[in-house]
Structures are given as C-alpha cells and as structure tokens.
Amino acid sequence: MTATLTTFQLSTGRLRPWREGDEDALSHHASNRHIWNNVRDFFPYPYTPRDAHSWVRSNKSYQQPNNLAIEIEGQAVGNIGFTVKDDIYRYNAEIGYWLSEDYWGRGIMTEAIQVMTDYIFKNFQVNRLFACVLEGNIGSMRVLETAGYQREAILRKAAIKNNQYLDEYIFAILRAEHRGQ
Numbered sequence: 001m002t003a004t005l006t007t008f009q010l011s012t013g014r015l016r017p018w019r020e021g022d023e024d025a026l027s028h029h030a031s032n033r034h035i036w037n038n039v040r041d042f043f044p045y046p047y048t049p050r051d052a053h054s055w056v057r058s059n060k061s062y063q064q065p066n067n068l069a070i071e072i073e074g075q076a077v078g079n080i081g082f083t084v085k086d087d088i089y090r091y092n093a094e095i096g097y098w099l100s101e102d103y104w105g106r107g108i109m110t111e112a113i114q115v116m117t118d119y120i121f122k123n124f125q126v127n128r129l130f131a132c133v134l135e136g137n138i139g140s141m142r143v144l145e146t147a148g149y150q151r152e153a154i155l156r157k158a159a160i161k162n163n164q165y166l167d168e169y170i171f172a173i174l175r176a177e178h179r180g181q
C-alpha cells in the first residue's frame, strides 16, 4: 500500500498521511490547553512551529503510516494514530487521537476511530487494540464505546496530570470482536 492510498473519506473531511505544508495548521489547532489536559505530557503545550515541523518530519512518507492527519476543509486539524507494543505485548497496539476544539461534537472522531480500527486490523499483525482515557473524558469514552471497544479496567489514580492523580480507564477491542474479521 502506498501512502497516497492510505486516505479514507469521512462524512466530514478525510484521514490522510501527514505531509509538508501541514505545520501551520498543526501548531495552530494543537496548541490548546483543553486538548493537552486529556493527553500525555509529551504532547507539547504550547505547540510551537518547531514541534509541528518535527512531527511532520517524522510522520510523513511512510508506506503504511501509524499516524494519519484528520483533514477538514483542506486543513490538518487533528491526528489519529497507534503504537505497536513489544515483547509479550507485541500483538497489542495503543490508539491515540486528538481533534481541534473547533470541530468537537460533530461526530468526526466517532467515525475516525472506526475507520482507523479497520485500517489497523486489516494491515497490521495486531490482535488487541486499546486506548487509555483519563477520568472525566466522557467524549473519548463515548467514541470508543460506539466503535465497539469495551471498558476493561480502571487503573486507580494511575496518571498524574496538572499535579492531580487521575484514574485511567482502559478500553479495548479484540480482532475477533471486530466486525468483518
């Protein structure tokens, strides 16, 4: 599969590989405390042009990208991606995503997760896909449930964000549970 084929239409916008030229939109839409509050600390805040350049440089031109830009009205306004784990967890992949606050609540991520889940099970040797959601992130829990992920565990006060211990909710879907497998 070539990178240009790794493009999926959504009702609003599409998923496609990251490419040069996305940097300005990326730093503009990603630099948001409401996004940062719900993701890992390695996600930059503020999200500088330099951060955007290094993200695009390391995510463009893969044959089978792990990260896809969410493009709306021609602009990259979010990301959905995954990381394959190693050792005895090598058939697991963790999915992660964010969307510009300008587009929240329109069903975009609900659709993007379903498309990405299909893409991963079709193209990678992954048996279990999971996501880690911080307590209070109801929108993220809803999109996962709608895509068929099950809530498996609550890791009590496992995370620290803004100097506060937070519960982490684990959601997962197995290949055998995924439609069409």
Ligand SMILES: CC(C)(COP(=O)(O)OP(=O)(O)OC[C@H]1O[C@@H](n2cnc3c(N)ncnc32)[C@H](O)[C@@H]1OP(=O)(O)O)[C@@H](O)C(=O)NCCC(=O)NCCS
Pocket: 034, 035, 036, 038, 039, 096, 097, 098, 099, 100, 103, 104, 105, 106, 107, 108, 109, 110, 111, 131, 132, 133, 134, 137, 138, 139, 140, 142, 143, 146
């Ligand atoms: C979480 C996030 C990805 C959701 O994307 P989105 O495109 O706005 O989500 P959707 O519109 O597809 O669906 C959101 C669902 O959650 C519901 N929802 C959203 N916020 C809610 C809230 N505070 N309380 C209750 N329900 C809520 C919506 O009603 C919708 O449910 P429905 O399908 O039953 O109608 C987006 O808000 C985001 O990028 N947040 C910051 C980063 C983040 O949290 N990333 C995930 C880390 S695990």
